[in-house]
Amino acid sequence: MSDSAKGFLAMVACCTIWGLSGLFFKVLEDVPVLEVLAHRTFWSAVVFLIVLRIQRRMQALRVALRPKSALIIACAALFITGNWFTYVWAIHNHHALEASLGYYIFPLFSVVLGVVFLGEKLGWPQRLAVLLAALAVLYLGIGLGRAPFVPLTLGVTFGMYGLIKKGIKADPLVSVTAEVLLLAPLSLGYMLALELGWAGTGGGHFGRDPTETLFLVLSAGLTAVPLMLFSYAAQRLKLSTVGLMQYMNPTLQLMVALFIFAEPLTPWHKVTLPVIWIALALYSYGSFGQARLARAAAAPK
Numbered sequence: 001m002s003d004s005a006k007g008f009l010a011m012v013a014c015c016t017i018w019g020l021s022g023l024f025f026k027v028l029e030d031v032p033v034l035e036v037l038a039h040r041t042f043w044s045a046v047v048f049l050i051v052l053r054i055q056r057r058m059q060a061l062r063v064a065l066r067p068k069s070a071l072i073i074a075c076a077a078l079f080i081t082g083n084w085f086t087y088v089w090a091i092h093n094h095h096a097l098e099a100s101l102g103y104y105i106f107p108l109f110s111v112v113l114g115v116v117f118l119g120e121k122l123g124w125p126q127r128l129a130v131l132l133a134a135l136a137v138l139y140l141g142i143g144l145g146r147a148p149f150v151p152l153t154l155g156v157t158f159g160m161y162g163l164i165k166k167g168i169k170a171d172p173l174v175s176v177t178a179e180v181l182l183l184a185p186l187s188l189g190y191m192l193a194l195e196l197g198w199a200g201t202g203g204g205h206f207g208r209d210p211t212e213t214l215f216l217v218l219s220a221g222l223t224a225v226p227l228m229l230f231s232y233a234a235q236r237l238k239l240s241t242v243g244l245m246q247y248m249n250p251t252l253q254l255m256v257a258l259f260i261f262a263e264p265l266t267p268w269h270k271v272t273l274p275v276i277w278i279a280l281a282l283y284s285y286g287s288f289g290q291a292r293l294a295r296a297a298a299a300p301k
Contacts, residue, residue, distance in 0.1 A: 007236025011245045014229035019252025021222050022099070023260065025091045027215050031205045033089045035194060036219065038187040039206065040084065043220035045184040048177035051224065057174065064170040064178040076164040077179035083157040090150045096257035097269065101140075102154025103250035104276050107243070108133040108283060109159040117163060125286030132279040136272045143268030172231050180223070244284060 028036050052058055064073060090099040108130050114120035122130075140148045168175045194204030205212050234242055254273075257263045 003236045007233040008241075008245075010229045011233035011237060011242060012248070014226045014233060015245060015248035016252065017222065017226045017229075018249040020256060021087075022091045022096050022253060022256050024215065024219070024222060025088050026261070028088075028212060028219075029092050031212060031216070033085060033092060034190070035205060036088050036216065037081065037085050038190045039216040040219040040223065041081070041180050041183045042187040042191060043217050044223040045177070045180040045187075047220045047224045048173070048180060051228075052174065052177055060170060060174045061177055061181075064168075064174050065181070069168065069170070070178070070182070072164060072167050073175060073178045074182050076161055076168065076175070077182050079157045079161040079164065080179060081183060083154060083161060086150060086153045086157065090154075094261065094263060095150045096253060096261050097263045097265070098148060098150040099154060100250040100253035100257055101148070101269075101272065101276065102151035103158070103253065104247070104273075104280065105133055105137065105151055105155040106158045107246075108279060109155040110162055111283065113159050113163045118166075123286040125282040129279040129283035129286065132275055132282070136275040136279070139275075140268050140272040143266070143271075172227060176223070176227055243287070247280065 025036065052061055064070070086102075087099055090096060111120075111122065111126055111130055115122060137148055137152065140151075165172075165175065170178065190199060191204060191206065193199035195206065197203050206216055207213055237245075258265060
């Protein structure tokens, strides 16, 4: 099997895990979101440390945690934590459909961040894509009678996370390990406070039910496994291929929301979704066009 074929399969597996993760967190519906987040963060830190130890890359982690870079990594950790919290909250509170919209919107929000903070230039298809997405979100908010909190929060937090990651020189596995490691003491402290009855009224869920306990520990896999698959795929596929394949994630989330969780598809969603899909098609078209021009300009004359 060629390297590109292996990369393709790894990317499919990565996006499938992300796209179906709502099914996993639905099992933990009775566990408070903050407790789920604390366990996911703590056990992710444990898994990543083991992986880096096996790979003999602990020195790279020490470099990433030096004061100057640790501050940037801490900012990234705050945004990805907000993203995780919002997603799990959405699953627990029957907003999986809106969560899928957030991950559809994220690439377009990243375009805006690139223009504002990095001075990137947009072609007309990308400008039109951003405008359509903004109108779609506005339409959804008017229709629902409230701000579309879940998709906006997911799009903003993941977009900001990606922007901050551009300033981190460590590779993805090392930087994510540093992120969860910085949060691990807080997570462990909260977990212990729950178990000792110092936080909340009902105590912690860890150890109370075998299934819940197992899933709380295994939640680390939803962070570690897809990231390693993504890193493997990114090294073997074109960036444009990686970008397009990531739309599998919100598409699977949407299917889970509609056909498994049976969430209602309102008339407002029926308009918003196609408009966002059109926006994404325009965005992809514009990105491919820019990539072709860049290759042509770099080609020897």
